[in-house]
Amino acid sequence: MANQVSNGSNHVSTKPPPEPSPLRKAKFFQANMRILVTGGAGFIGSHLVDKLMQNEKNEVIVVDNYFTGSKDNLKQWIGHPRFELIRHDVTEPLLVEVDQIYHLACPASPIFYKYNPVKTIKTNVIGTLNMLGLAKRVGARILLTSTSEVYGDPLVHPQTEDYWGNVNPIGVRSCYDEGKRVAETLMFDYHRQHGIEIRIARIFNTYGPRMNIDDGRVVSNFIAQAIRDEPLTVQLPGTQTRSFCYVSDMVDGLIRLMEGNNTGPINIGNPGEFTMTELAETVKEPDLGIFSTNLTDMKVVLQMINPNVKIITVDNTPDDPRQRKPNITKANELLGWEPKIKLRDGIPLMEEDFRKRLEIPRKK
Numbered sequence: 001m002a003n004q005v006s007n008g009s010n011h012v013s014t015k016p017p018p019e020p021s022p023l024r025k026a027k028f029f030q031a032n033m034r035i036l037v038t039g040g041a042g043f044i045g046s047h048l049v050d051k052l053m054q055n056e057k058n059e060v061i062v063v064d065n066y067f068t069g070s071k072d073n074l075k076q077w078i079g080h081p082r083f084e085l086i087r088h089d090v091t092e093p094l095l096v097e098v099d100q101i102y103h104l105a106c107p108a109s110p111i112f113y114k115y116n117p118v119k120t121i122k123t124n125v126i127g128t129l130n131m132l133g134l135a136k137r138v139g140a141r142i143l144l145t146s147t148s149e150v151y152g153d154p155l156v157h158p159q160t161e162d163y164w165g166n167v168n169p170i171g172v173r174s175c176y177d178e179g180k181r182v183a184e185t186l187m188f189d190y191h192r193q194h195g196i197e198i199r200i201a202r203i204f205n206t207y208g209p210r211m212n213i214d215d216g217r218v219v220s221n222f223i224a225q226a227i228r229d230e231p232l233t234v235q236l237p238g239t240q241t242r243s244f245c246y247v248s249d250m251v252d253g254l255i256r257l258m259e260g261n262n263t264g265p266i267n268i269g270n271p272g273e274f275t276m277t278e279l280a281e282t283v284k285e286p287d288l289g290i291f292s293t294n295l296t297d298m299k300v301v302l303q304m305i306n307p308n309v310k311i312i313t314v315d316n317t318p319d320d321p322r323q324r325k326p327n328i329t330k331a332n333e334l335l336g337w338e339p340k341i342k343l344r345d346g347i348p349l350m351e352e353d354f355r356k357r358l359e360i361p362r363k364k
């Protein structure tokens, strides 16, 4: 029977989905769902693996090249009969029989993705092509973790999924934001041309335990700096805004998207928005009382980490988006999803994880 295929606007064409391979058909006699997670040793990937492994019907295969990911993030699963870990770079083809592919592989911190921009764009373009080729061959459903960076320096605020973005095609961030835009294009081209079942999540800034301590992103930087008693580095101008989502909420959104019937793209993020100066000043001026609940929460928890920490301003890098806040109406209506974890609850979990790894216990 023909499968209905949407093209991202409202046009619907017909194209049969690829037949599952004989091996995969044979697997239907078993109850298990075999799931591939690319980038599964990374920050979000490893939390996703934890959640998928909780379901006893899932077998999980992780591939990672360990550029930013770490085996340590998966140590609780190594040796588990339903789990496999493969050192593999997605820019090389991969052949495994799976039912679903969560395609996360790509460095996500600006410091790391700008370190080797050619490799970053290869990961996004060739890596996504390889995973789509695999999805086509075995008839798997594939979810791409795209990014809020596809909106660039947005002129629409908050960002809705139908906004096409304002991206510099030749800037230092382009390897990542243009790379993810091409990855989205490839997803829809494979969907329209080959009937592949696709899902696209646009992830907004995410925080939580297992972020690389020197990852360079703002929440991990501020927490590590507060713990080490170093000044918080606010990058100029300081008026730029972001909205931060706790990793378990993110994982819940990704799984709902994979399991649901909508291709996306769908924004997944927390709409609580504040400026980077506000974020840092929460440590210094506890009683301003003028910010959002999220920010008040951040203030309370950063103060708990280090009430005496100093703030300095430092230069920014080019093309840093001036504002960012997701409109999550689609996620809410189509996936029944909204973020649940408040900064007040999420930051202490991250602090605990950072203190353990930095070996700096809380002062009594």
Ligand SMILES: O=C(O)[C@H]1O[C@H](OP(=O)(O)OP(=O)(O)OC[C@H]2O[C@@H](n3ccc(=O)[nH]c3=O)[C@H](O)[C@@H]2O)[C@H](O)[C@@H](O)[C@@H]1O
Pocket: 108, 109, 110, 147, 148, 149, 176, 203, 204, 205, 206, 216, 217, 218, 219, 221, 222, 233, 234, 235, 236, 240, 241, 242, 276, 316, 317, 320, 321
């Ligand atoms: O965390 C994420 O999920 C996102 O991280 C980056 O996006 P970006 O918003 O630039 O993340 P940060 O590097 O954390 O920067 C956020 C803001 O904080 C500022 N910042 C960063 C670090 C710092 O020490 N101080 C500081 O003020 C930056 O200038 C920027 O305006 C990636 O490009 C996104 O793809 C990814 O989704």
